[in-house]
Amino acid sequence: MRVVADTNIVVSGLLWRGNPRRVLDAAREAAIELFTSAILLTELEDVLGRERFAKRLESGWGRASRFGVGLRGSSISHTTC
Numbered sequence: 001m002r003v004v005a006d007t008n009i010v011v012s013g014l015l016w017r018g019n020p021r022r023v024l025d026a027a028r029e030a031a032i033e034l035f036t037s038a039i040l041l042t043e044l045e046d047v048l049g050r051e052r053f054a055k056r057l058e059s060g061w062g063r064a065s066r067f068g069v070g071l072r073g074s075s076i077s078h079t080t081c
Contacts, residue, residue: 004034
């Protein structure tokens, strides 16, 4: 299944538990494919650069690599851990 995840879902999935995390976990497990656009990636970069989120990411809570999810080009794709 192909899924477009908006910025809120990605940020919430990286930083907290709950349904957004389940979406990222499903991508990591190759149960779904996550896609996005250049505009959404730009927004994600902006949001994750905000002080309140950047501190949380630096503390190790929300590193994308922790979930096997990486940003590539114009899509968010799963990788093998």
